[in-house]
Amino acid sequence: MSEQIKLIVEYQEIDKNLKLIEDEVNGSEEAKKYLSARKFLSTVKETLSELESKAQTVTENYNKAVKDFEEYLEKAKEYEKTVETCENEEELEYLKKKFLDVCAQIEKMEQTVNALSKEMQDLYNEYGKLAKSNNAMKAQYNEYAPKLEELKNSKKGEVTELKSKLKKLEESIDKTLMEKYTLRRKDKKFPIVFGLDLSKKSNHCPFCMMSMPISFMEDLSSGEIKECESCHRLIYGFEPNKK
Ligand SMILES: [Zn+2]
Incomplete structure (x- = not known):
């Protein structure tokens, strides 16, 4: 076996111990909780602001739909009034048809308003849930960041020793x-x-x-x-x- 092969095999033998420590730290409860909280917190702001802008659009659409709805109601009332005073048969037929059209529009607008209202409620719930998770994850981060640090510190001596052995060996390796x-x-x-x-x-x-x-x-x-x-x-x- 060549000298270089012997050296790299020896290097790997020492590195194996370092890998074991790394795996132990990375697989620990401390690391998992810390990383999941960090991942959540790094994306939550974006998600919250996306929800906010979505909510804004839905609210605008809702307000517009409500306004349209009220306008149609107003029109319907007007037709109703005109019908009461109209004596011309032909015009009456025409008004009746117009009235029914407006009634159909009112029904349609009512559905739109209800759908938008539900969408607003869903967004509100989603936002609330996310805000709650946000608080929980902040707490998790604050709890586990120092715990992970502590775990790492407890291995520091061993890690430093292994790393210095590896560094010395590395000098002789191609x-x-x-x-x-x-x-x-x-x-x-x-x-x-x-x-x-x-x-x-x-x-x-x-x-x-x-x-x-x-x-x-x-x-x-x-x-x-x-x-x-x-x-x-x-x-x-x-x-x-x-x-
Ligand atoms: Zn292979």
Whole structure:
């Protein structure tokens, strides 16, 4: 096994402990509550102002509909009055028809007003619910932000020690190899480096089981560290009896 492979395997062994701590912190109740509150609070203002502007539009439409409704009512009354004094048969027929038209409009406007009124009520309820959640989430944030900080602080010593070990080791590792490793680590892939026992004559990736081409296997045999095309893990070959 080449020196570089030994080093990166050693690096990963130490990094594993760091990853365990990270996973423990990220998976904790403290982190989950903190993050969900932070996510909510980062979007709630926008949602509230969207609701406000929606409510404004609905209110304007409602006021206009109510005004139209009243105007139609007024017209209906006028027709009614005219009918009482009208003596011409033909004109009476005409007025009757007009009156019925206005009545149909009134009915339609009534439905519109009711629908808008319901929409306003729904918006009001939604706003109320959101405002309530907002208060609850603020409280959650204030409670869990310091708790998470406390949890992180309790691991600080261990983390600092591991990080300094990694940093020291990193100095001896080939830069390109280190970059590849770091990139995958950021992608939350772990473990990253896998050894393939060449004595078993298998050409499958030890992580994702994808079969690898002959040239790939030859490179492994000659001591190279290669990237699996499917899972992008870093693969090296070894033979248990050879040092
Ligand atoms: Zn793979």
